Amino acid sequence: MSEAHAIQIISKADFTAQSLTPAPSPSTPLTAPSSVRIQTRLISLTTNTFTYAKLGGNPLLAWWNVWPLPATVSPDTHCRISAWGYSEVVESTVPSLPVGTELFGYQPIGTRVEEIQLIEGNVPGDYDVVLPDDGLRKGLNPIYNRYHVFGDESNESKGLRVLFYALWQTGWMLNQHVFAWEGGFKPSHPFGAAGGDGWDAKKADIKGAVVILLAPSGKTGLSFAHELRKGRPEGEQPEKVIGVGSEKSKGFSESTGLFDEVLLYEQVEDIERIAKKGQKIVLVNFAARGQAADTWASALDEKFGEDNVTVLLVGADPSATRPPVLYGKAMDPASNVYQVHAGLIREKGIANLGSAEAYYNAQNAAWGRFAGDGAIPAIEIKWEKGLEKYKAGWQALADGHYGPETGLVFEL
Missing domain, CATH: 3.40.50.720 (NAD(P)-binding Rossmann-like Domain)
Structure with a gap:
């Protein structure tokens, strides 16, 4: 897995200043226990993504502190952020997550393969990140450290989920x-x-x-x-x-x-x-x-x-x-x-209901109704493909070229 890929790098001083930086994926076999290597496949781009970029330096939010930076990029001036979407497991030492599994969650923006350690959560299909020793993900709210396997979904269903869920x-x-x-x-x-x-x-x-x-x-x-x-x-x-x-x-x-x-x-x-x-x-x-x-x-x-x-x-x-x-x-x-x-x-809701499973069963049933209504029909999903398109879409959204009637979804 030695093919060079690219990641988005953002200026901490100005979230509209972004670039795509070459970043090679791991070339040695995965041996760490309970670990997976993932590659982003589908992500959204919303004004909320800009909030992650603008406010991610707050240690109570820690959105700048999720994925490693290349050694050539200074952490004092630049950062990486994430977007909601799907990644594909390309290597795994987790028996329940074979190669080809799709994980929904807080994904890296780029095509580089990333490595995370996961343990099964309290709900079927849920996996929680084991915090690494290097300080990444420290202070991050648990929702951003949780990934889920939803099983077979249509492209339309995936598009709604990455945009709204x-x-x-x-x-x-x-x-x-x-x-x-x-x-x-x-x-x-x-x-x-x-x-x-x-x-x-x-x-x-x-x-x-x-x-x-x-x-x-x-x-x-x-x-x-x-x-x-x-x-x-x-x-x-x-x-x-x-x-x-x-x-x-x-x-x-x-x-x-x-x-x-x-x-x-x-x-x-x-x-x-x-x-x-x-x-x-x-x-x-x-x-x-x-x-x-x-x-x-x-x-x-x-x-x-x-x-x-x-x-x-x-x-x-x-x-x-x-x-x-x-x-x-x-x-x-x-x-x-x-x-x-x-x-x-x-x-608090999980505590009130007595279990995470009861909470997420109720939430998933409500999501099914929301998605079944077509979510917000007034929003039209615009599908694009490729990291260069994502970079261009980022600039276009920052410049005000897209209004709330357009939902941006990118296949990487």
Whole structure:
């Protein structure tokens, strides 16, 4: 296996500055126990991928610290990141993972063959990464260290999964576990067990509420809106689901049919029209531009009172020079602002259900319904082939040539 391959290298100072660097794959036979060598076959490219590149230096996220850099590349100035997708096992010392097995998970961007050590997880088909001694993957959330074998899938099914699955899970968890209803799952704090016991059935109850999504056109926001509409009993629905975004994305968000109304960031005065005094309001920030999240939260608190407003922070604008004030308020347990941590919600959900298998059975059943609906039909998947195409797609997405109506999937 001596053929030279290439990997994507990114500047830590500017995620739009990227290159393809030759990187030879291992040439000696694999002998390490419980190990596989994998080669990426299918990955997505989304604005969320840019978040990994922009914020990956945070040691609490560690997205820059997953795959080894070539000796010719300085770790002080450059990094590698990952994308959600499928890789193929090309060598293996794991009996249950023969050559040719496809693994879904957090994949290296490139054609170089990479080596990881895996152990079977608590759910059939799940495999967890054994952390290497060299410090790679240290601090990484467990979701990024988990790979799964899904078995035979059509190309269409794979395309939907690489594009949506990781982001859809957050939307599903928010709907099913954070905003749980009587007869469903036990409510989970947006920050999981680490958030304490302050999130009860009253806080989780959103029937009759107005739910406002900031930056709703991203795949996480759309997935949450989809689950609010189609993943709740009729009597547990919010009264309204409102999207608030940019002029550029407004038409697309409206075309999904998931929102009662779509407003622009600057239309904050419309809060008097979309909600009533005493009505519960939930504001969910999925990465609003600039200080829009602060502006909307402040206006809602002033008009309706903090006791009637709940703010959840899911994402952040990767281009912002400073974080919204809300992220400081989320540190105060007495405030109405909550930081969302998908990994911790998952852990709390597993604990509430009593087993990982029960949790993932419920999640997979819900994914089947979502995918069966065609996910978000307003998004058209654009298939491309080759690492050079991926590099070009990265630049095109960064330059704004693709809107939310296009989902980018690449065969490598």
